[in-house]
Amino acid sequence: MSIKKQAMKKMALKGFVDMLPLNLAVIPWGILCGSLAIQRDFSVLEALLMPLLVFAGAAQLVATELIASNASMATILFTVFIISSRHFLYGLALRDKLKTLPLTKRLGIAFVLTDELFALSMHKKSLRGKLRVVYGLAAGISFYLGWLLWNVIGIIAGSYLPDLTSLGLDFAIAATFIALVIPTITTIPILVTVVVAAILSVVFKLWHWQLDLVAAAIIAMVCGYLSLQLQTKFKTIDKRQGSVS
Amino acid sequence: MILLTILLMTGITFTTRYLFLHPNLPIKLSPQMSSLLNFSAPAVLTAIWVPIIFVQDNKLITNLSDPYLVAATIAILVSIKTKSVYWTVGLSVLTFTVVRYVI
Structure with a gap:
């Protein structure tokens, strides 16, 4: 095997393994999604197609409930669209890195572009160059397979499971995001972004806004950006004053 | 009917993920826009985890002794100290379980 191929394999394995803690954190949610579909009278095929094709967390869960309650197709699709709209931000943020990739890799990364993969690709260098793309792709596939597996367990266990939503199992998801976000707060603008996003996401959630997450995120991004502008402005003023005195 | 809904939903989730990765889209990100988008990860991810902790x-x-709040505080401290996903998730989930089911 050539050195290049070996390096690729190593990166793929590393991506796959690095995603494992995030895979573990969504075990309860995956099982819940699978079992809920069965409890809401989905056929096994339909329940399987949800993680296989739709491959989403919140959107899958909400859609399952909506379908079960005979909501109109328009309502279901609109709700899924709103919940998924945060992905537009991911696509935009990664656009310049990924738009030049060959079609299959681009489609592949897009298909597995979840919150978790985006979280894992926060670093400036992430997904730059062939090896890092392979790493990201492997991490995304790792999460896809994990999610599928947890769903299947939920489908098999089906109605034997108690209502998992009341057990507080969602804490593990919060914990992984804390683990990924907090260490990246290295500058004041990022701190501003995080604080604004934290406050607004809670306020909007309490107001029952459908676009709570996206609205909070966009306003927080603007605040982070503006504080960066302010910071650079003050730095240049400081420098000028420094050179005068 | 459910099958059709699932297929359409697939179209939506995939489109939201793929759209802006499409090269022929007539948008070019200005340096300002790129700088703004650099803040998207901390912004979105924070907006996902904070409500899980604070809104129930x-x-x-x-309640200051709420298991979510106590365990999230531990998670933040451990993540600053270790920068490790494993330690952060492990210790904070353990804290959560102890506070919620044992104490």
């Missing part, structure tokens, strides 16, 4: 049953938590 559509209400803001007020």
Whole structure:
């Protein structure tokens, strides 16, 4: 095997393994999604197609409930669209890195572009160059397979499971995001972004806004950006004053 | 009918993920826009985890010994100290379980 191929394999394995803690954190949610579909009278095929094709967390869960309650197709699709709209931000943020990739890799990364993969690709260098793309792709596939597996367990266990939503199992998801976000707060603008996003996401959630997450995120991004502008402005003023005195 | 709904939903989730990765889209990101988008990860991810901790049953938590709050505090401290996903998730989930089910 050539050195290049070996390096690729190593990166793929590393991506796959690095995603494992995030895979573990969504075990309860995956099982819940699978079992809920069965409890809401989905056929096994339909329940399987949800993680296989739709491959989403919140959107899958909400859609399952909506379908079960005979909501109109328009309502279901609109709700899924709103919940998924945060992905537009991911696509935009990664656009310049990924738009030049060959079609299959681009489609592949897009298909597995979840919150978790985006979280894992926060670093400036992430997904730059062939090896890092392979790493990201492997991490995304790792999460896809994990999610599928947890769903299947939920489908098999089906109605034997108690209502998992009341057990507080969602804490593990919060914990992984804390683990990924907090260490990246290295500058004041990022701190501003995080604080604004934290406050607004809670306020909007309490107001029952459908676009709570996206609205909070966009306003927080603007605040982070503006504080960066302010910071650079003050730095240049400081420098000028420094050179005068 | 459910099958058709699932297929259409697949179209939506995939489109939201793929759209802006499409090279022929007539948009070019200005340096300002790129700089703004650099803040998207901390912004979105924070907006996902903070409500999980602070909003329960559509209400803001007020109890300082709430297991979510205590365990999230531990998670933040451990993540600053270790920068490790494993340690952060492991210790904070353990804290959560102890506070919620043992104490």
